[in-house]
Amino acid sequence: MSTATLTPKRSASPSNSLTAGQLPAWTTPVVGAASLAVGFLAAWLLTGEIGLGLGVALSALVFLVVMHVASLTIEGGRRATDRLAKHLVVGMFLLALLPLVSVSLTALTNGINRLDPTFFSTSMRNIVGAGGGAAHAIWGTLIITGVAMAISVPIGLLTAVYLAEYGQGKPLARSITFFVDVMTGIPSIVAGLFAYALFGVLFGIGTVNGMGGAVALSVLMIPVVVRSTEELLRIVPNELREASYALGVPKWKTIMRIVIPTAISGIVAGVILALARIIGETAPLMIAAGFTQSLNTNPTSGAMMTLPVFVYDQYARPGVPREPYWDRAWAGALTLILIVMLLNLVGRLIAKRFAPKTGR
Template sequence: MSAVTDKTPQGGIHPSAPSLKHARLPKWAPAATAVGAIAVAVGIGMGAELSSKIQWGLIAVLLFVGTLHVLSSKVEGTRQAKDRLATSLLWVCFILAVIPLFSLIEYTIAKGLKVLDAAFLSHSMNGVITTETGGGIYHSLIGTLEQVGIATAMAAPIGLLTAIYLVEYGRGKLAKTVTFFVDVMTGVPSIVAGLFILSFWIIYLDFNFSGFAGAMALAILMMPVVVRSTEEMLKLVPNELREASLALGVPKWLTILRVVLPTAIGGIVTGVMLAIARITGETAPVLLLVYGSTAINNNPFDGPQDSLPLYVFQQWKNGNEPSYDRAWAAALVLIALVMAFNLLARGIARWKAPSGGRG
């Protein structure tokens, strides 16, 4: 009796086995579908005399999602069609989120570049009539940098130490209480922080309006952000590193100082920079506590100061064309400052990332 051998290719797949490959739409299909949907939507909008471009966009979105889903169902099958539908909806949501951002930046740049120059950055509003051109934001820029710097000097160490306590030592009711109040502080409106400092520092203790008063309110807003970001970064440090250090006889406080913090320093600094970017544009606490000034005041502890958010508010409140131009220019500088903080945070995160063999 002869044995019948079933010859199987070296790859291990029998020739009679069903193919694992399925028909797929070409890579250019989504882009082509999007272009076609936009063209049809423009045609429908012009034919129906729809005046709103938003209506054109909604028609294009519906055509794109529906057409791509139908094509995928016919060619790729139901399962892949559902995946295409979810992916296309995510792209649509991403574009809808990005469009207002780019529109805001484009409009601010177009308006702000009218008066933004070296003189605008190096002069104050002292002696400048608001209905006339001229003046600048030098006094506001100095105030913003000093107030944010003082707030960071107060909030960053307290937030860092609080996070270390919660992650490394926190047990029992005290840790739960601290966590609860950190969560509450995260949702405190900025105007409430300003009112608290106004009541305690200026009304009760009878101190004057100053940049330092505004910095204290900004520090209150900054602290919970620093605590939360630092806490998450410390939790990402592997416990094996702590255990190895403790097994060598290193005290816990020195383990935290020499092992845990250097490992998480990139994320910690990134969180601090993002917290700085968050408080830079705050207006309400500065409006209540800094009071505003048209002259340069380099001393944040004595007398009213100005800041960029307050400058924008005051210039817009003047209600004339030169003031509007100055407000848009100051808003553009403020956006650039916040963007610089975010880019710096991302750069530090990349630099201190543990991947790629870097320490």
């Protein structure tokens, strides 16, 4: 007896008990196409022009209502609810794609003009109007995020190790977990104000330099690294630790050779995602690292431009005519998006390559 004989063909007669009371499979595409036509027609009748946004919105509404009513009459209440939920869930996903597509397209079309060698090789020193570039800002971003990473990765990693391996149940660990959560919630601009206040007290009021920016970014990055790493260390199976202890391996070596390597893919991914988050931060750098039009590669003295601040500066303080400034802002924005996406991609590739096998 082959089970294949039990499966009915799709075009079975209505009397077939397995397909009776179900909407046929072609319903969804047909109703979808019809709703698109009706939606855009209605939008045209209402406003007198073919509006994309209104048309899509009306089509979606028509589709949801028609499908729900059809399903309610043929399939019954429970299946109709199920279908509605499915359509809404898919709709939410498509809805979220809209801003993504729109942002990337505008950044691409507006930014591609100025994405030339000059943009990467010159600073804004003595530039009025067209020309110039973001070399100073790109250097600033590299230096400041590099320093921020050098501060926050060791602290974050070791804290996570303490929380997951040493501190279980201790009051110190509980308070650290609590305050790391608190730190996750620090608004980026507050981190900038902190660095500004700290450097003002240490080196004289009004001090802005690259280190200030790096400190501000570290405050934002440390909790992200701690949280993601701790989470991963906790899901390392206890059996691995026990096996290691049973072989007489000391605890620190177990952590270094067994626990961390098992979780390394996630840890690296976490660090890179944290980096991707802070590299686009504007507000804290604006306050703690300041504005400048020239290249400064010394993080301990003088204001240091970064790419996000460059974008904001070009947007907010354009000269006359405004277009060259806004073009540079978009080119900077595109560069920033590309850098962050590259970081994400690298993080994910690393995570995938070394990922431990899971059930799903």
